[in-house]
Amino acid sequence: MKNTTHFGFKQVATNDKQSLVRDVFNSVASKYDLMNDVLSFGAHRLWKRYTIASSNVKAGDKVLDIAGGTGDLAIEFREKAGDNGQVILSDINAAMLNEGRKNLTNKGVFGVAFVQLNAQYLPFDNNTFDCVSIAFGLRNVTDKDQALTEMYRILKPGGCLLILEFSTTDSAFLKKIYDFYSFNIMPIIGGIIADDEASYQYLAESIRKHPDQETLKYMVLDAGFDFCEYHNLSGGIVALHKGIKV
Amino acid sequence: MQLFAIFWRKQTVILERTLNRLIINGEVDISALNGKTIGFSLQDLPLDVHFICTNDRVFVLSVTDKLTDVNVKLTPTVFIYLLHGKDLTELLIQDKISIHGDVKTAQLLVDLLKEVDIDLEEMTSKYTGDTIANQLVKLTKKFNLTDIQSNNPLEIIKNWMSTFVNQSN
Numbered sequence: 001m002k003n004t005t006h007f008g009f010k011q012v013a014t015n016d017k018q019s020l021v022r023d024v025f026n027s028v029a030s031k032y033d034l035m036n037d038v039l040s041f042g043a044h045r046l047w048k049r050y051t052i053a054s055s056n057v058k059a060g061d062k063v064l065d066i067a068g069g070t071g072d073l074a075i076e077f078r079e080k081a082g083d084n085g086q087v088i089l090s091d092i093n094a095a096m097l098n099e100g101r102k103n104l105t106n107k108g109v110f111g112v113a114f115v116q117l118n119a120q121y122l123p124f125d126n127n128t129f130d131c132v133s134i135a136f137g138l139r140n141v142t143d144k145d146q147a148l149t150e151m152y153r154i155l156k157p158g159g160c161l162l163i164l165e166f167s168t169t170d171s172a173f174l175k176k177i178y179d180f181y182s183f184n185i186m187p188i189i190g191g192i193i194a195d196d197e198a199s200y201q202y203l204a205e206s207i208r209k210h211p212d213q214e215t216l217k218y219m220v221l222d223a224g225f226d227f228c229e230y231h232n233l234s235g236g237i238v239a240l241h242k243g244i245k246v
Numbered sequence: 247m248q249l250f251a252i253f254w255r256k257q258t259v260i261l262e263r264t265l266n267r268l269i270i271n272g273e274v275d276i277s278a279l280n281g282k283t284i285g286f287s288l289q290d291l292p293l294d295v296h297f298i299c300t301n302d303r304v305f306v307l308s309v310t311d312k313l314t315d316v317n318v319k320l321t322p323t324v325f326i327y328l329l330h331g332k333d334l335t336e337l338l339i340q341d342k343i344s345i346h347g348d349v350k351t352a353q354l355l356v357d358l359l360k361e362v363d364i365d366l367e368e369m370t371s372k373y374t375g376d377t378i379a380n381q382l383v384k385l386t387k388k389f390n391l392t393d394i395q396s397n398n399p400l401e402i403i404k405n406w407m408s409t410f411v412n413q414s415n
């Protein structure tokens with residue numbers, strides 16, 4: 001692994017990135033859901049709905065949601081996998097995981113397990129899960145290749161990986177507006193609602209540093225997946241990558 | 247062309263969901279197809295589909311950069327004949343369809359597709375007629391109109407997001 005890596009537009013020591021990311025999510029945890037709704041104008045719910053619809057999860061399946069935060073995906077997976085299935089909501093950050101636990105309890109969703117973990121080191125046996133998901137989490141992971149290899153390892157043959165993440169739009173017009181919005185407006189809203197402009201500046205920067213659709217597709221294939229395809233959502237602002245282990 | 251691709255991907259998601267629902271409900275049995283990957287190309291159209299049958303489920307992908315066990319190439323019209331029960335071997339003899347790999351596997355897939363209660367025929371013919379072109383023109387006009395009507399960057403992003411997401415759903 002290289003000695004330095006990016007944290008938004010900054011170059012930082014690789015070993016420091018995880019704790020810097022932790023600080024960001026510690027700071028935004030309690031306002032995370034509200035901010036998601038405000039900043040995406042509610043669109044994140046549609047992106048997540050599309051992810052669930054593409055998941056192929058059925059009753060009895062085992063599902064791991066990585067970087068699951070407040071649990072939007074886990075709630076839907078729980079319903080699909082049913083009482084005979086198993087859904088694990090995981091995150092590296094205890095504050096986010098606590099928000100997830102509160103959220104599920106408030107919504108009357110029970111039967112989901114919570115595990116604090118780093119996507120790079122998944123504490124599960126080979127060939128355990130039918131579906132592994134990570135929504136808006138991969139760009140925060142320090143060693144993405146290692147995380148993808150781990151995801152491949154714990155998926156059963158026939159299992160499917162879903163990566164929902166901000167991506168790259170190839171519409172010049174949309175890019176202009178989106179850049180203006182994410183660098184000038186998003187941090188200000190972050191300052192007003194979550195009292196934390198810097199974290200939302202990082203979030204905007206981290207999106208730009210994240211691999212584009214094609215690059216991520218080949219990273220997924222390099223991790224061992226037999227097939228990978230992506231669907232652009234909202235003109236490529238977000239993409240859903242689907243990797244399949246045969 | 248990009249909108250074409252978006253439209254097609256939406257159809258593959260619907261097809262995948264429908265097939266898997268049939269499997270879950272026990273209406274079709276894919277055990278004979280387990281472990282097989284089948285490429286299906288409708289000639290002259292950007293419609294390549296991969297059916298990946300594994301672990302009692304089917305994935306329908308539009309990726310093309312992978313070798314499959316069986317590759318079926320046919321024209322949209324022949325595809326419609328097949329769905330109407332025309333014999334695969336007969337079409338093969340008449341050179342109307344080309345199959346690389348095991349013909350039996352291809353036949354099993356065709357049998358499976360016949361069970362799907364979404365209108366595959368209608369779905370395919372959309373690409374052959376003017377219907378899709380008209381729809382795309384309408385959509386393009388709608389995007390431009392939305393952008394021109396709004397001077398507010400937030401409004402523009404919001405409109406783009408919801409239009410694209412609605413399309414994708």
Ligand SMILES: C[S@@+](CC[C@H](N)C(=O)[O-])C[C@H]1O[C@@H](n2cnc3c(N)ncnc32)[C@H](O)[C@@H]1O
Nearest residue numbers: 025067068069092093096118119135136137140
């Ligand atoms: C933007 S939030 C996404 C939360 C949720 N998936 C959603 O879509 O609303 C990103 C999450 O990734 C988590 N995260 C960051 N690095 C991680 C890592 N290395 N392993 C697991 N989770 C990580 C953060 O703690 C945070 O909860």
